[in-house]
Amino acid sequence: MLDFSLVSLQKVSVHQTGNKTNGEPLIVSKEPIAQVDENLENILLKYFLKPFHQPTYNHLTFSNDDHALNPVYHYALQCFEHTDSFHIQSIHLAKHLYETALHQNIKPGDLYIAHFKDLQFEGNLTEAIGIFKAETKDHFIKMQRNGANFDVNFDTGTPVDKLDKGCLILNIESENGFKVCVVDKLNKSAEAMYWRDQFLKIKPCADNYHFTENFLTLAKDFVTKQITEEYEVSKADQIDLLNRSVGYFKDHEKFDQQEFSQQVFGDHEGLITSFKDFKNQVETEYEVELKDGFDISEQAVKKQARIFKSVLKLDKNFHIYIHGNKNMIEKGTDPDGRKFYKKYFNEET
Numbered sequence: 001m002l003d004f005s006l007v008s009l010q011k012v013s014v015h016q017t018g019n020k021t022n023g024e025p026l027i028v029s030k031e032p033i034a035q036v037d038e039n040l041e042n043i044l045l046k047y048f049l050k051p052f053h054q055p056t057y058n059h060l061t062f063s064n065d066d067h068a069l070n071p072v073y074h075y076a077l078q079c080f081e082h083t084d085s086f087h088i089q090s091i092h093l094a095k096h097l098y099e100t101a102l103h104q105n106i107k108p109g110d111l112y113i114a115h116f117k118d119l120q121f122e123g124n125l126t127e128a129i130g131i132f133k134a135e136t137k138d139h140f141i142k143m144q145r146n147g148a149n150f151d152v153n154f155d156t157g158t159p160v161d162k163l164d165k166g167c168l169i170l171n172i173e174s175e176n177g178f179k180v181c182v183v184d185k186l187n188k189s190a191e192a193m194y195w196r197d198q199f200l201k202i203k204p205c206a207d208n209y210h211f212t213e214n215f216l217t218l219a220k221d222f223v224t225k226q227i228t229e230e231y232e233v234s235k236a237d238q239i240d241l242l243n244r245s246v247g248y249f250k251d252h253e254k255f256d257q258q259e260f261s262q263q264v265f266g267d268h269e270g271l272i273t274s275f276k277d278f279k280n281q282v283e284t285e286y287e288v289e290l291k292d293g294f295d296i297s298e299q300a301v302k303k304q305a306r307i308f309k310s311v312l313k314l315d316k317n318f319h320i321y322i323h324g325n326k327n328m329i330e331k332g333t334d335p336d337g338r339k340f341y342k343k344y345f346n347e348e349t
Contacts (some may be wrong), residue, residue, distance in 0.1 A: 003119075010116065013087050013113045014110060024108050032087045050163075061202065076129045080129070130168050167200060209290050211290075219264070228272070
């Protein structure tokens with residue numbers, strides 16, 4: 001999971017890329033933005049990073065057989081290893097986009113290349129290179145006071161709540177092609193897919209570590225978010241389902257979706273169907289294959305288990321840690337309308 005609470009914007013370079021096929025120019029800037037004040041930084045961070053707050057199932061990597069031959073990988077690596085070359089690398093990225101986005105229907109746009117520090121990924125601080133293309137322009141009204149009256153005019157600019165295309169390259173596992181997260185808000189037509197396929201050339205990470213990681217993320221999101229939209233489920237029951245999910249991965253060497261569904265949701269047939277439908281929805285939305293069977297990665301289970309919360313928080317007074325049998329805890333309401341939990345145990349240690 002990504003956490004941007006500590007992130008800072010180090011450098012930003014801006015270029016304009018037209019459609020080469022239609023005879024539109026590429027215009028590159030001579031230098032990065034000289035100074036970004038606090039207000040502008042906050043706006044840019046919101047515009048660049050807000051779309052990446054959603055869970056990312058398809059952790060991606062650069063897809064050449066030798067990822068070092070991938071131009072975007074190479075330019076990002078140079079940015080990380082030689083920070084003083086950042087602006088030159090941003091120009092290389094702009095030229096690469098200009099030369100690969102050749103379909104006549106591809107829109108021109110403003111291209112932002114950014115360097116971030118203190119971005120958190122799975123609890124660890126790292127840095128990232130961001131590549132963002134703004135293809136959408138909107139009109140906005142400007143009102144200014146003129147003596148006892150007001151003047152009303154309009155201008156055209158980029159809406160900060162509509163990032164069209166974005167990419168975050170995390171400085172993690174560089175030897176394997178980096179960790180890459182992508183946003184592409186436009187349609188799935190052939191010309192729109194140039195961002196992933198021609199420019200970035202990325203693919204889902206395909207190994208047991210990521211298969212395990214993705215399915216644990218799927219289970220967590222289903223239990224904590226999706227399930228409450230279809231059923232009335234208590235927090236204690238949700239924690240029990242999370243514990244069962246992690247427990248399956250800890251107790252097995254191989255993953256089998258049918259077996260997993262039966263062991264975790266087996267006492268509720270409707271949940272098995274809902275989980276299958278949710279899996280299909282995620283595969284379609286994130287364009288990733290969540291395999292029905294694979295060898296479980298012990299390392300991925302240990303890392304992902306940290307985000308499976310087994311704590312039931314009651315107002316600001318109590319925390320109840322639920323590690324096992326949900327039948328040992330009972331929820332109720334007293335005659336005065338106060339809610340309570342009753343806990344049972346066999347022995348005290």
